[in-house]
Amino acid sequence: MVGYLSYTIFTIGMYYIPEIIMEYMKRYPRSLIPVTFNDIAFNIHGTIAIIVTIFQCFVYTRGNQKISITGAVILIAMGIAYFTSLLLVYFDNIHWIDFLYFCSYIKLLITLLKYIPQAYLNYKRKSTDGWSIGGVFLDLLGGLFSMLQMILDSHNYDDWVSVFGNPSKFGLGFFSIVFQFMFIAQHYILYRPTKHRDLIPTDYF
Numbered sequence: 001m002v003g004y005l006s007y008t009i010f011t012i013g014m015y016y017i018p019e020i021i022m023e024y025m026k027r028y029p030r031s032l033i034p035v036t037f038n039d040i041a042f043n044i045h046g047t048i049a050i051i052v053t054i055f056q057c058f059v060y061t062r063g064n065q066k067i068s069i070t071g072a073v074i075l076i077a078m079g080i081a082y083f084t085s086l087l088l089v090y091f092d093n094i095h096w097i098d099f100l101y102f103c104s105y106i107k108l109l110i111t112l113l114k115y116i117p118q119a120y121l122n123y124k125r126k127s128t129d130g131w132s133i134g135g136v137f138l139d140l141l142g143g144l145f146s147m148l149q150m151i152l153d154s155h156n157y158d159d160w161v162s163v164f165g166n167p168s169k170f171g172l173g174f175f176s177i178v179f180q181f182m183f184i185a186q187h188y189i190l191y192r193p194t195k196h197r198d199l200i201p202t203d204y205f
Helices: 002-016 018-027 037-059 069-090 096-125 134-156 161-165 167-190
Strands: none
Touching: 002 018, 002 037, 002 096, 018 096, 069 096, 096 167, 134 167
16 A cells, blocks of 8 residues: 555556656756656556455454554665654655655665565465465566567657656566466476465465
8 A cells, every 4th residue: 555655656646747757857968758658557557456455354254364563664765764753854855756756766675575475475385275276377467568568668769768758667577577487486396386285374374
């Protein structure tokens, strides 16, 4: 939720707010705005999906599942970082565009954090049984097409600076591809699923 909201703030700010656009053009005078409408649509869709999922967590039985201490600490740290960044903007130590970039980096960080636990769990269990590989292929396609869009736009407009104007989008696509290939390797090569395997509770911890 925090990741999608953060990136939504970044994309909407870079796409719609004139002051932010002018600041970007000052920094990259020959570059295109590095955000397109599909970036905004992607984040709005993701935010809505997360809200529905959170609602389901409150409505349906979830057993003993709850936010871990580690997760709570990370969320608190991000909240403090957000508050600090806003103070820096208020006292004119940084510009609003810098705050938007900070929001995009939060999304990138959360993306890394969400992949690492699953990769570690697969490694610890030496298995991917009970885990759907379908979403991995969808994420892989999303990452590939996201990077392809940036490359084609840069080539068509001879504007490779715009790739660095939105480093988070490039990073999201790149790390998504890296982790998806890792998951595919775990699923089909390292820990190939077995037809009959009795999972015990300790397999999940």
